[in-house]
Amino acid sequence: MPSGRKPLLVSVLVFPGVRLLDVTGPIEVFTTANEFGGRYRVRTVSPDGADVVTASGTGLRVDLAAAQVQEAGGVVVIPGGPEWPSLIKDDALLDAIRALDARSCRTASICTGAFLLAAAGLLDGRKATTHWRFADQLALRYPQVTVEADALFVRDGHIMTSAGVSSGIDLSLALVEEHLGADVARAVAKDMVVFMQRPGGQSQFSVRTHTPRARQEMLRRVLDTVAEDPAAPHTLAAMARRAGVSTRHMTRLFHDEMTTTPARYVEQVRMEAAQAMLEDSDDPMATVARRTGFGSPESLRRAFARNLGITPGAYRARFRTTHTTSDGKRA
Structure with missing residues (x-):
C-alpha cells in the first residue's frame, strides 16, 4: 500500500458466540500497523447488521450488515467460536461468508473459523489448518480439505487459515508483511510485544x-x-x-x-x-x-x-x- 493509495478494507465477520480474541487480535494488528504507515480501514460485519454478544459475554458493536459490503477487494476475517458445530449449519451465516469472500482479495479464518469456510465450500481442494484440538474433526468432516494440523497458519490461493486463537495475530502479521513489508510487520510485532514469527508449530503449545x-x-x-x-x-x-x-x-x-x-x-x-x-x-x-x-x-x-x-x-x-x-x- 504505497503512499497515496486508498485505504485497504478489512471486514471482520462477527456472530453470536464468536470468540473475542479471534476478533480483537487481528483488529489490533491492523490498527497498530496504521501507526507505522499502513492505511487499513477495519470494520465489523454481521450477517444481519445486528450487534452481537461474544462467547465470553462481551458485547460487540457491529458497523454494517454483510449485504451492505459493496466494495471489491480487501481482506475478510472469519473468526471462530466454541459453538462451531451449530454454526456450520447456519445458512444465513454461510451465505454471508460466501458473499464476503466473493468480493475479497484475501479471506482468512481464525481457529475454528476454518469449519465455517469448509461448510461454505471455500476450502474444497485446498490445504488448511485449525486449532490442534479440532484438526482431526476438520479432516473427518471435510475429506476434500487437506488439513495441516501442526501449522500456525496456511496460505492456499487467496484463502488463509490459522490455528488456535492467538495464531490469528500471526496470520495478521503475515498479511501486514504481505502488504507493507517485513520492516513494518516487525515494528507492529515489537509494539505488540509478540513474535514476528513464532518458532515451531502447534506442537509447541x-x-x-x-x-x-x-x-x-x-x-x-x-x-x-x-x-x-x-x-x-x-x-x-x-x-x-x-x-x-x-x-x-x-x-x-x-x-x-x-x-x-x-x-x-x-x-x-x-x-x-x-x-x-x-x-x-x-x-x-x-x-x-x-x-x-x-x-x-x-x-x-x-x-x-x-x-x-x-x-x-x-x-x-x-x-x-x-x-x-x-x-x-x-x-
Missing part, C-alpha cells in the same frame, strides 16, 4: 507451556526440536551437538533454566504425544510407541507406569470411552 521459558536462544531451539518431532533420537549427546555445547553444559542448562534433566524433559514430551495418540486413534501400541519415540510397547508401558501409574491400555480405555449409560453419562 503443550509441555512447553508448562515449563519455564529458557533464557538461552540455543536451548530454546533444542526444546523446539524436541516438541516438533518427539520420535527423533533426542539423546543428551544429540541435543548438545545441536546446541554446540558439551553434554555437561547442556545438563547444567536444563537444570538451571528448566529445573529438570534433558532425559526427563524428552520423556514428558513423548508422554504427551503418546497420550494424544491413545485418546484420538486406535493405532496398535507398537505404532504408538514407535511414533512417539518410546520404541517398543514395553518401554511405553514402563513410562506410563512411572508417570501415571496405569498402563497405556487402561489410559486409552479411560479417556476414549464413547458408550453412554441409560442416564446419558459416559460409561
Whole structure:
C-alpha cells in the first residue's frame, strides 16, 4: 500500500458466540500497523447488521450488515467460536461468508473459523489448518480439505487459515508483511510485544507451556526440536551437538533454566504425544510407541507406569470411552 493509495478494507465477520480474541487480535494488528504507515480501514460485519454478544459475554458493536459490503477487494476475517458445530449449519451465516469472500482479495479464518469456510465450500481442494484440538474433526468432516494440523497458519490461493486463537495475530502479521513489508510487520510485532514469527508449530503449545521459558536462544531451539518431532533420537549427546555445547553444559542448562534433566524433559514430551495418540486413534501400541519415540510397547508401558501409574491400555480405555449409560453419562 504505497503512499497515496486508498485505504485497504478489512471486514471482520462477527456472530453470536464468536470468540473475542479471534476478533480483537487481528483488529489490533491492523490498527497498530496504521501507526507505522499502513492505511487499513477495519470494520465489523454481521450477517444481519445486528450487534452481537461474544462467547465470553462481551458485547460487540457491529458497523454494517454483510449485504451492505459493496466494495471489491480487501481482506475478510472469519473468526471462530466454541459453538462451531451449530454454526456450520447456519445458512444465513454461510451465505454471508460466501458473499464476503466473493468480493475479497484475501479471506482468512481464525481457529475454528476454518469449519465455517469448509461448510461454505471455500476450502474444497485446498490445504488448511485449525486449532490442534479440532484438526482431526476438520479432516473427518471435510475429506476434500487437506488439513495441516501442526501449522500456525496456511496460505492456499487467496484463502488463509490459522490455528488456535492467538495464531490469528500471526496470520495478521503475515498479511501486514504481505502488504507493507517485513520492516513494518516487525515494528507492529515489537509494539505488540509478540513474535514476528513464532518458532515451531502447534506442537509447541503443550509441555512447553508448562515449563519455564529458557533464557538461552540455543536451548530454546533444542526444546523446539524436541516438541516438533518427539520420535527423533533426542539423546543428551544429540541435543548438545545441536546446541554446540558439551553434554555437561547442556545438563547444567536444563537444570538451571528448566529445573529438570534433558532425559526427563524428552520423556514428558513423548508422554504427551503418546497420550494424544491413545485418546484420538486406535493405532496398535507398537505404532504408538514407535511414533512417539518410546520404541517398543514395553518401554511405553514402563513410562506410563512411572508417570501415571496405569498402563497405556487402561489410559486409552479411560479417556476414549464413547458408550453412554441409560442416564446419558459416559460409561
